[in-house]
Amino acid sequence: MKRGYTLFWLVPFLLVISLYPVVTKSVIARETVFIILMYVSLAASLNIIMGYAGYVSFGHIVYYGIGGYVAFYLMHHVGVRLVPAMLVAGLFSALMALAVGEAVLRLRGAIFAIATIGVNEAIKSLVTNLSFLGGATGMFFNFKIYRAYGGAAKAIWYAYYVMVAVTLITVVVSYFIKTSKFGLGLFSIREDEDAAFVLGVNTKRFKSLAYAFSAFFPGMVGAVFFFKAGNIEPEDAFHLVKSIEMIFMVMLGGYGTASGPVLGALIYERLKGMLLVNPLFKNLHLAIAGFVLLLIVLFAPGGLVGYLRSKFRKLRGVLE
């Protein structure tokens, strides 16, 4: 597949956003950008299985939670540092996805979606009962843990840089998957899985791999997020609403495009941030989010990028 110019603006764009808090030394901006990057990475990962292969993983947050728990456990009880713990967490999430995918990827459409919700809720309830993971109350870092990073204040910046790296890697990998032969196979599965199979696409292997990729990055994101948060508990790690926010961002930006989830995440975070602190709307932000989602589903199923691509043909090489 021919590659367009999307990455030539997407990566610098993300870098500009990421460097802004560093240059201005603004902690506030850092907090905001951290959340934006986290959303970008989560949305771009979900997009691999949902947008490319057409499998709507409704409970996708489960991999973020699993990654978070694995990394937190390693850091808290074993004393592993953030980056190695994060890599282990990502791999563990990906392996879990391979195992879970072996089973649930046989299901299709809405049934698959429900099954993924079931997986998330089951794992959440299980973790809630496991005392070595702290049960319902979860685990807390002792503040001393941040000393290895030069104190709490520096540790947050450290977490921020790691998040920037994870996000960039997610976006680039997601782009290369899309424009590769592998991506083409995934798209053929999305359009017509049976036909893809008949045409010689190893659909089972393709789906499993896509699912593993889309779980790997959330696993790492979870690791970084909970490192920064300093504590982890099941309600936060396996929060179904966050799962649906991920879908929302993918839909908002453009289902199946590489740049869509990035834009979707960016807009969504800003929108939510603004609505939440706006005295007029803060109590209605849920309703507004629902309304916007409904409008997208009904009138612009291609999301922002889909809309731009259909309006301006010239943009097709730039917006992929």
Place this chain on the structure above:
Amino acid sequence: MRRFLSVLVGLLFLGSILAGNVWAKNKIVIGFTMSQTGKLNAESKDQFDGLKLWQDWVNSKGGIYVKALGKRLPVKFVYYDDESSKDRVQQLYVRLINKDGADFLISPYSSGLTASAAIIAEQYGKVMVATGAASDSIFNKGYTHVFQIYTPASRYLTGSLDLLKALDPKAKRLAIIYEQSNFAKAVATAAKKYAEKKGFEVVLFESYAKGTTDFTSFLNKIAAKKPDAIIGGGHFTDGETFAKQLYEQRIRVKLVSLLVAPAVPKFAEIGKAALYVTAPSQWEPKAKYSKEAAQRLGIEWYGPTADWFVREYKKRYGEAPGYHAAGGFVAGLVLQKAIEDAGCLDSEKVVKALEKMNIMTFYGAIAFDTGEYYGRQKAHEMVYLQWQMKNGKLVKEVIWPESAASAKPVYPYYKKY
């Protein structure tokens, strides 16, 4: 394209630059989040109402006296809705500190949310007065800026056991139940330890999921163990429901002691199901803490009297205050005292003042641990209340400790069936 992008990036962040402007020091900004929505809404609102009453009280006197500036500074609140969820707590506290210029922080309601917020307070070195958060475990994480108003969870239900022992030395079988939350687990675990030490037999020690509304099967299971007493619980909704279903199923136990719910005045709405339920409470309007009591103990009395607080609160909100409201008020009061003692707004000096604090308020004694559990409340004591019938109306009476009691305990619980 590039121009378009730079405009976009520019616009996105223009707002945040403009908002971070410099402000003159003409007020003390206190930041916090409250749960305007979500499952903790009820308790959080009471806490906020108490806090708001303090703000108006202190501002009506011109504010808090700051010696270094030689004048009184009024108190300004900045607060957001945390939706009873940790998701945004940290982001919002970072915002409070950095963008809204909060000088001091008050915790959100509940141990879970406070634990999250405490990390931010510590990371930025801001003083946070923690109220509505009783968990002990927040205080052995190495924080040096978080100070607890509530009697910690480890001392929550111990009094209920002392009470039971005093009432009925033969009662041995104990069922301990708890909600799967930070706070309830801490309380239950501590109670179990204490019970075993005191020679009770814990026949059931089990948790239930947050948000549980159906305790039917759980109650069946409890009944099958034939306990003399049931102690435990979680927060308001589950506690109220538990008490209601306990009554509906006519479980025969001698003592029922539940967390949080029975202490809230609204508990009376379940009618006869509330009768004879006992509960630990951080504070009750009928508890007798006074200037005289403080003098007797040789510690400083600070702030308004309980009568004043109850009267003003009722005037304003139309109902008697519960301990969440009192906790809110006292959080402000403690901060006020610490700022006055420090004589300035510098966080580290206020921390020193808090370390040294040893006062009595209408809410009871206040002093903080400075050892392994730095910042944990060490002076304040729980009182134990029971819902009783007076002139055909349900009322809360303080029944334990005997020195603070306003009525005699009614025993056993199943007397009402």
Place this chain on the structure above:
Amino acid sequence: MEAFVSALLNGVLLGLAYGLAAIGLNLIWGVMKVINLSHGAFIALGMFASYFLFHSFGLSPFVSVILVLALGLVVGMVAYFIALHRVISAPELSTLLSTYSLSLIIIGVGTFVFTTNPRAIDVGLGSLHVLGTYIPAAKVLTGVYSLIFTVLLYIFLYKTWTGKAIRAVSMNRVAAEFMGVNTTFILSLSFGIGIALAMVAGALIASVFPFTILSGGVYELKSFVICVLGGLGSPLGALVGGLVLGLLENVLTLKMSVGYVPFIEFLILVVILLVKPSGLLGKE
């Protein structure tokens, strides 16, 4: 022994109410192949409808349930035309998301209007002494009402022209249109009935347990488990599924920690979907 009898009775009564909530979900899935992610929001709406009829007009939930049914029918049909009609033939992602956005809107506005304070309807009917155990009368009525509504639905689906048309549409929409069935109307009616049943179930449950605007979510997830147990798309299977779940919740907990119940439920959901997607009690 007493505990076991009580568990059985409570399990059956509660199972019937769970079943009623799930029947609506299953009917909607059966007829229009839509997984209604707004089901929980409508259950909560039913709870609040009942609450206000009780507190403002003094109507007992067991009387006002008829009004809730009518309200649900209207609201459901309107909701169909707003959120579903345009995407009814689109891929499932669209209907999943459009019903989810409905749920966001309802819960969002509901939170704004009602706050998330817990509410309760205390019908004050006392408890009945049955077989050595005490059961709240409201719970007994809830079970009985749920059974009645299920039977009425059965009669409607199998004995009336409109009911048969609904079944026909669920089996083959195009063929039904060829028979002269106004399928658009039938689709909206089915959604309306599904929503009405959800709201009725909510109204009945509200007379037994306290609730907030967010409570529907729990029952929605239970409904998924029930539908999968009883067979996706089979309205009556849902009743059986409801009974199974109700009994499971009540009897299982006698032997194991209450905390594990949700885990078991979701494990059942996933395992059945994998082993036998047509449902444990479903056909083929």
Place this chain on the structure above:
Amino acid sequence: MSEVVLKVENLETGYGEVQILWDVSIEVKRGQLTTIIGSNGSGKTTLLRAITGVIPVWSGRILFEGEDITRVPAYRRTEMGLVMVPEGRMLFPEMTVLENLEMGAYNKRARSRMKESLEFVLELFPRLKERLHQKAGTMSGGEQQMVALGRGLMASPKLLILDEPSLGLAPKLVIEVFEIIKRLREQGITMLLVEQNVHLSLMLTDWAYVMAEGRIVMEGTGAELERSDEVRKAYLGV
């Protein structure tokens, strides 16, 4: 006798941006059997979809008993008497045979006559009488085709459209189906038949149209077409 029941005038339509039908005009007269033949992809199915109202018409008109029904929704057309027996039967598999037949009489015009219609159908298909309470989905292909035909007849059709009724049936059953069509024609039921079995269709039909590439390329009586070289070459394999 030669009153026109259905008249399609200059019909053009298609899917999305792809046009399938080009200027199609046909007529069906009362009491007659009219047939459309054509190979796969010639546009027969699309034409039927337009006539029954499943897909919208781009241009042209459809008149049914003189009334313009071009914009009338599909289910209303059934009520007016334009009844379809769809390709592949499309029975309601979980319903009994009786229920399937009853669904045929769903439209208000047919409901009042349900009893007589049922007698008529059961007389036509005595085999169904024993199976009235069997689920339709569990029956053999031939039996299912009978239910489908019976269900169509239950609707009191003024025009019965049969879409590939012999598709997928064993040769013996194909003959049986055509015998039924013959009997129906003798009963004076107006029918529009779309078939791939050109030989049998042309033997029975009063008037036939040949479709290719979305256009009507030929029309005439059955006998005329059967003699035509083009038809013989293209469809009869001779």
